[in-house]
Amino acid sequence: MTRARKSLIDLSATPYYHLIARCVRRAFLCGDDKYSGKNFDHRREWLVKRMKLLSDVFAIDIAAYAIMSNHYHVVVKVNKNKALDWSVEEVIRRWYKLYKQGDSLVERFLNGEKLNEASLYIFSEIIATWRARLYDISWYMKNLNEYIARQANKEDNCTGKYWEGRYKSQALLDDKAILSCMAYVDLNPIRAKIATELENSDFTSIQERIHKYKNTPKNSKQPAQKSELFEHKSQPMQLLKLGSNAEPDTIPFRLIDYLELVSWSSRYFTCNKQREVSKNVPNILAKLNIEEAEWLNAIQHFRRQYANFAGSKVRLMNLAAQNQAKWYKGVG
Template identity: 65%
Template sequence: MTRARKALIDLSSTSYYHLIARCVRRAFLCGEDKYTGKNFDHRRTWLVERMKLLSSVFAIDIAAYAIMSNHYHLVVKVNRQQALSWSDNEVIARWYKLYKGSPVIDRQLNGDTLSEAELLLVSELVERWRSRLYDIGWFMKNLNEFIAKEANKEDGCTGKYWEGRYKSQALLDEAALLNCMTYVDLNPIRAKMANNLEDSDFTSIQERIRHFKNSKSNAKKSNLNEAKCQAKQPKSLKPFGTRESENTLPFSLIDYLELVDWTGRHVHPKKKGYIPKNMPNILVSLSIEEATWLDRIQSFGSHYGNFAGSQTALRAHAAKNDMNWYKGVG
């Protein structure tokens, strides 16, 4: 049974979500269409550029992404407290980057004197916009509508482009977050569209690796402290850091890169390269067994429903929402 969106997005339980949107019928998001011979790879650029623009406007960070031929994956973090801390002027400035706004606020910005009723209306509008600027639904609406309009314009047609509403999964604990990010970053590997991480086009892991390598190269050329350069990460993506920091992902960048590479060598048997005998440190620190980890990567999409996490986390969240059971338990 389809659940109401408000029951799926619960910021009091988690700020991390896995989002998926798929094109309707045989509509192509990108890639080579074998039926028409057309190539739509340029639409991947549309999507990446648009989602990064929206992330810079909304209080929503991008932790991972993968753009496939007829669907895409996003792992995001909602920063509700950040949005609540914005001044009214900042909320207005951000909203106006995407929408026309309101005549009464235009008058206020022009320095006109407003009545008490008009000032109350301005306050109500600002708070409405503030709540929308950390709302996943509004983020996805803006992203998908923009891509649909551009694709339909290019195809010379009208009508539905996306297959219903987007799918969301709440990531209830660190293990689920790590599992989902790795699953997303390895999508091209699992689909046999690429043989290594650096060739996994339009993924966050490719972007992170390229940025990491450029940082190392720049450190050598300028004789800077290499550790400081390596610490620099793509500004448009949620950075890796430590569990203690609220503004970073709770893992180190090096540990994550090693984990995804190690996992990719297991889920893609034809891939050449050395497979380390020991599990990556990040799995050891989270007490995740090797077999369990690899099974979750292979079956993440089917193992969980709208919520992902340990059995304890799933049971607790189910009880909180007066549910007896969530997919993934047992």
């Protein structure tokens, strides 16, 4: 049964969400289309650029992404408090990046006109609505998918539905779910055997993170206490940074730990390297009390392992009870 979107996205439960959208038409989102003989790889650029532009406008950060042939994955973190702290002028500035035509009352405010009490009340309601939309995942996805659909329809010289339906979402309820889902997303090209190494996994966040890390100059004489500063500088500006629980507005894992974990995990899907997986198990799995078999299952079947909510059995059971549901998939 289809659930109302408001019952699937609950920012009081978690700010992290895994989002997926899939094409409905035979023509591909990107890649080689065997039916038309055309290549649509340039549409991957459309998606990545649009996602990053929207992330600069919305209070929604990108943690991971992978653009596949007929669908895409993105893991996001909603920063509601950031949006609530924006000034009125900042809300207007961001909204106007998306919609060039605003509201007559807003225009009067920007022109310095003093609004009467009734107009000021309506103006405040408009700003409150815009502010809420600027940290709303559905508005983020609407602005992403509609833009891509229009561009693709124009290029294909056709009209009609481009996406198979509304986007799918999974709430990531704890650190294990966040880590597993990010790795699952980053490993998509490796798992699908369209890439053999993380560095040639085009249009993924892991490729972007690795390239930035390797191309950031490192001072060999740098004191140990400044290593965190290097990790901060060696991460892409338009992706949510990996850090620690102690660092605000970062994913709660160190960059080097995450790169090591995904690199180790990728060998499971690479020919003649599966025997190497059991060697040198990354420390981060032990820190999070994740068994090797449990982890390897998660990075293969994360999307099917859970439905709309992903996390430990305790978190799933508690959230199900809170939402007056009998159970959520993944509990048992």
